[in-house]
Amino acid sequence: MLLSAREVTRSFGSFVALAGASLDVGEGEIVGLIGPNGAGKSTFFNCVAGDVPPTSGRIVFSDVDVTHASASAHARLGIGRTFQVPATFEEMSILDNVMVGAFLRHHHRGEARAAALDVIEFTGLKALAQAPAKSLGTPGRKRLEIARVLATEPKLLLLDEALAGLTPGEIQDAIALVRRIHAKGVTIVIVEHIMEVILTLAERVLVFNQGLTIASGKPREVVNDPAVIEAYLGRRHARDPGAHAP
Amino acid sequence: MILVGVVLAAFFLLYPWLLADDFYGRMGADVLLAAIGASAWNILGGYAGQISVGHAVFFGIGAYLPLLAFTHLGLPPVAGVPLAIVISLGVAVVIGLPTFRLHGHYFSMATIAVAELIRISISNWDYVGAATGLMGPAVSRTWLDLSFRSPIPYYYLFLAVLACLLLLTWHLQRSRMGYYWRAIRAGERPARSLGVPVSRYKLYALLLSAAFTSLAGSLYSLMVGYIDPESGFGILRSVEMIIIAALGGAGTLFGPLLGAVILIPLQTGTNSLFGGGGSGLTYILYGGIIVVLARFEPGGLLDLWRRTSQRWSRWREKAAVGHAA
Amino acid sequence: MTVIQVIVGGLLLGAVYALFSSGLTLIWGMMNVINFAHGEFVMIGMYLAFLIVTYLHGGPLVFGPAAAVLLFLFGIVVYYSLIRHVMRGPMLAQILSTFGLALLIRYLAFWLFSANFKTLPDDLLPGVFNVGGILIGVPQLVSGIVAIVLTIGLHLLLTRTAVGSQLLAVAEDREAAMLMGIRPDRMQAIAWGLSGAGAGIAGALIATFYYISPTVGESLALTAFVVVALGGFGSVPGALAAGLAIGVIQSLSAYLLGPVYKDIVVYGLFVAILWVRPEGLFGKAGA
Numbered sequence: 001m002l003l004s005a006r007e008v009t010r011s012f013g014s015f016v017a018l019a020g021a022s023l024d025v026g027e028g029e030i031v032g033l034i035g036p037n038g039a040g041k042s043t044f045f046n047c048v049a050g051d052v053p054p055t056s057g058r059i060v061f062s063d064v065d066v067t068h069a070s071a072s073a074h075a076r077l078g079i080g081r082t083f084q085v086p087a088t089f090e091e092m093s094i095l096d097n098v099m100v101g102a103f104l105r106h107h108h109r110g111e112a113r114a115a116a117l118d119v120i121e122f123t124g125l126k127a128l129a130q131a132p133a134k135s136l137g138t139p140g141r142k143r144l145e146i147a148r149v150l151a152t153e154p155k156l157l158l159l160d161e162a163l164a165g166l167t168p169g170e171i172q173d174a175i176a177l178v179r180r181i182h183a184k185g186v187t188i189v190i191v192e193h194i195m196e197v198i199l200t201l202a203e204r205v206l207v208f209n210q211g212l213t214i215a216s217g218k219p220r221e222v223v224n225d226p227a228v229i230e231a232y233l234g235r236r237h238a239r240d241p242g243a244h245a246p
Numbered sequence: 247m248i249l250v251g252v253v254l255a256a257f258f259l260l261y262p263w264l265l266a267d268d269f270y271g272r273m274g275a276d277v278l279l280a281a282i283g284a285s286a287w288n289i290l291g292g293y294a295g296q297i298s299v300g301h302a303v304f305f306g307i308g309a310y311l312p313l314l315a316f317t318h319l320g321l322p323p324v325a326g327v328p329l330a331i332v333i334s335l336g337v338a339v340v341i342g343l344p345t346f347r348l349h350g351h352y353f354s355m356a357t358i359a360v361a362e363l364i365r366i367s368i369s370n371w372d373y374v375g376a377a378t379g380l381m382g383p384a385v386s387r388t389w390l391d392l393s394f395r396s397p398i399p400y401y402y403l404f405l406a407v408l409a410c411l412l413l414l415t416w417h418l419q420r421s422r423m424g425y426y427w428r429a430i431r432a433g434e435r436p437a438r439s440l441g442v443p444v445s446r447y448k449l450y451a452l453l454l455s456a457a458f459t460s461l462a463g464s465l466y467s468l469m470v471g472y473i474d475p476e477s478g479f480g481i482l483r484s485v486e487m488i489i490i491a492a493l494g495g496a497g498t499l500f501g502p503l504l505g506a507v508i509l510i511p512l513q514t515g516t517n518s519l520f521g522g523g524g525s526g527l528t529y530i531l532y533g534g535i536i537v538v539l540a541r542f543e544p545g546g547l548l549d550l551w552r553r554t555s556q557r558w559s560r561w562r563e564k565a566a567v568g569h570a571a
Numbered sequence: 572m573t574v575i576q577v578i579v580g581g582l583l584l585g586a587v588y589a590l591f592s593s594g595l596t597l598i599w600g601m602m603n604v605i606n607f608a609h610g611e612f613v614m615i616g617m618y619l620a621f622l623i624v625t626y627l628h629g630g631p632l633v634f635g636p637a638a639a640v641l642l643f644l645f646g647i648v649v650y651y652s653l654i655r656h657v658m659r660g661p662m663l664a665q666i667l668s669t670f671g672l673a674l675l676i677r678y679l680a681f682w683l684f685s686a687n688f689k690t691l692p693d694d695l696l697p698g699v700f701n702v703g704g705i706l707i708g709v710p711q712l713v714s715g716i717v718a719i720v721l722t723i724g725l726h727l728l729l730t731r732t733a734v735g736s737q738l739l740a741v742a743e744d745r746e747a748a749m750l751m752g753i754r755p756d757r758m759q760a761i762a763w764g765l766s767g768a769g770a771g772i773a774g775a776l777i778a779t780f781y782y783i784s785p786t787v788g789e790s791l792a793l794t795a796f797v798v799v800a801l802g803g804f805g806s807v808p809g810a811l812a813a814g815l816a817i818g819v820i821q822s823l824s825a826y827l828l829g830p831v832y833k834d835i836v837v838y839g840l841f842v843a844i845l846w847v848r849p850e851g852l853f854g855k856a857g858a
Contacts, residue, residue: 049439051435051438051439070438071435071438071439072438072439072440072441072442072443072444074439075438075439075440075441076441080439080440081439083435083436083439087433087435087436088436089428089429089432089433089436090432091432092428092429092432096425096428099425100425100426100428100429100437100440100442101440101441103422103425103426104440104441104442107422108422109420109421109422112422112425145436148440149439149440152440152441291663292663295661295662295663297662297663297666297667299607299666299670340842341842343846344845344846344849345845345849348845348849349603350662350666351599351603351604351605351666352800352845352849354605354666355605355793355796355800355841356841356842356845358793359793359796359797359838359841359842360838360842362789362790362793362834362838363834363835363838363839363842366831366834366835366838367835369831370831431661431662481789485674488667488670492663492667496663526678526681526682527678527682529674529677529678529681530674530675530678530679530682532671532674532678533671533672533673533674533675533676533677533678534671534675535671536667536668536670536671536674536675537653537667537668537671537672537675539667539671540653540657540663540664540665540667540668540671541653541656541657541664541668544657544660544661544663544664544667
């Protein structure tokens with residue numbers, strides 16, 4: 001079990017964002033997290049990524065308790081993440097952006113640069129390596145974020161709506177990229193709204209609603225689960241599952 | 247590019263001989279000294295993005311210790327330099343350690359609070375000269391006193407120190423340290439997610455910056471031979487470092503030097519133009535420049551130059567294509 | 572007896588600190604921007620009082636509201652012309668913008684009014700109250716009371732009025748506020764206006780019992796920083812409590828240790844707060 005999260009909760013004052021979520025991810029899996037807005041999946045995601053400390057619960061990664069570890073400790077241990085709103089280093093070139101990631105594993109400039117160039121090639125950004133990050137559009141920035149975090153050589157990659165806002169063609173490219181990453185042996189947890197992506201990529205899906213996990217299983221099963229449909233579309237539609245996949 | 251660099255380097259090396267006049271020699275030394283302080287500030291503020299508005303605290307410590315060593319122990323002022331650096335590093339830790347894990351504003355506020363704290367304390371402490379200040383040796387007792395009548399030895403000393411500082415900065419900004427600093431400046435949250443130990447690297451930048459700022463202060467009292475709370479720890483000392491770095495280009499290697507080359511002669515000019523009490527007008531100007539920079543050109547002149555020359559070469563390309571078609 | 576007098580004096584002064592610090596904490600909580608020129612806003616209020624008394628022969632009832640209105644407008648102007656733009660930019664621009672503004676205003680004041688201290692005439696708010704042996708100057712008493720009333724008023728404005736809740740909504744979650752139809756830009760401008768007004772009135776009040784000079788801005792700004800840090804950023808009630816506390820601490824330090832120590836102790840306290848409890852007494856978590 002690469003990642004094991006148990007009963008993770010997170011409250012902000014009296015507001016309970018996450019009321020208890022659990023997730024086990026085995027090595028080599030691709031797991032999807034879905035759910036309506038405000039369901040807690042982003043909060044859960046941020047807890048696993050080390051951005052936000054859980055109020056209670058336990059998160060273990062590679063046999064190390066990371067419940068209260070810092071975000072940078074998470075990265076060092078091999079957990080990488082992208083951001084929902086791309087947070088690239090705007091004024092730095094694409095190559096420099098990726099080098100920041102590479103420097104985690106390679107302390108010398110030459111090695112870091114070589115490793116970064118490899119990743120840039122792998123993610124198809126080679127032609128733009130010297131361009132500043134701010135010259136990219138949103139799809140480019142999302143791809144850069146993926147390249148940057150890949151340079152940290154993560155064992156577990158957390159993708160936060162990495163495919164949102166892309167055209168159908170771009171989505172196909174992105175899915176192909178995620179598959180290539182997975183083929184290299186990286187375990188992936190992906191938060192996504194676009195059902196097509198989840199159905200195509202995820203082997204297993206966890207559904208969030210109102211701070212709890214309400215269903216889990218294979219994508220096709222979950223999508224037809226009445227509880228899931230109710231969460232997305234309301235009680236009325238749950239009585240007629242076949243016609244209203246969310 | 248390289249040719250320009252060689253010409254400029256030659257100019258700096260030969261400057262005192264080119265303009266063989268004590269006034270210009272002294273101005274050259276002032277320019278270099280200001281460039282050292284601003285370049286030191288630049289490591290923390292320009293590269294790592296942590297804005298210290300009370301950096302004079304390190305300058306003042308560096309300026310006071312040598313003159314204290316002379317006044318109370320009869321030592322050559324240089325002897326006070328290492329202790330000044332040690333104390334500056336200590337103060338840096340006191341300021342930086344708690345604030346670097348908080349939002350950036352706390353750090354900035356802390357720098358000015360500590361600078362003021364020390365300035366007021368020194369102003370009222372007779373042992374360190376109180377408001378009157380301290381003086382250095384009137385004449386050199388031995389060469390170690392480094393008390394020269396001509397500005398030329400100071401010029402070359404400062405040039406050497408500046409060259410070392412810039413070389414070190416150049417090396418660091420290409421290394422892991424430099425990349426991590428720039429990542430921190432660009433975005434702490436994504437930097438953390440990539441494994442950057444943000445607080446620790448901020449502290450490294452601060453320590454390095456504090457050490458060299460302290461050295462700048464020591465060089466100042468070596469040359470001027472006098473220090474008081476205002477010229478050591480005053481807000482105007484901090485302002486000078488910031489505006490010089492920001493005008494030239496914070497986060498670039500030569501920005502601070504460019505800023506010094508422009509501002510120090512300008513300051514000498516306005517001070518003589520508006521008379522002694524004209525320091526008020528000079529600082530109105532400084533305040534205005536800082537606001538304009540912040541609002542329109544935070545990257546400073548070098549950034550403006552870079553963007554303009556890019557636009558210029560793109561325009562030329564288009565024109566060439568137009569010609570061909 | 573005299574210690575109690577010192578404490579009472581400190582509380583009254585602290586109330587004025589609370590007044591101008593509450594504006595600063597509002598801005599900080601809403602936009603994560605520190606106004607390094609805040610002390611200069613107070614100074615403008617002081618000089619406005621001086622000008623109105625000297626050239627228009629107006630009393631506190633004239634220059635008080637005048638300072639409030641003029642600095643409210645000034646705050647809005649500063650927001651729209653400067654702050655709104657730099658907020659979206661690098662930290663360097665954000666910090667330098669208000670820092671440069673502080674310098675600009677301070678040295679303009681030097682140039683216009685010279686470094687000589689000015690004071691308002693003694694007969695504006697004449698008299699000294701004697702409450703059981705404790706002597707309280709009328710200006711100090713009036714200032715303290717007005718300051719407390721206005722600070723509480725600001726708190727009520729924020730928590731009980733529509734405008735206030737809109738301001739707090741933007742402070743809480745900008746995106747969500749936008750979705751609710753609130754214009755963050757306008758709210759932030761109003762916050763800057765309120766902050767300016769608070770500073771302006773505080774300046775006008777202080778001018779009735781303290782000397783006026785271009786340099787007061789620096790120590791007032793630092794005092795405001797300490798109050799905001801102690802009270803918790805974003806918290807007006809915190810600013811009130813902290814302001815009173817700092818006023819007392821400052822006065823007691825001056826009385827027990829010597830006048831020079833009044834600032835030393837307060838700035839030292841600031842560093843201690845940063846080490847021990849940076850979120851302050853009432854601060855929002857995750858500063």
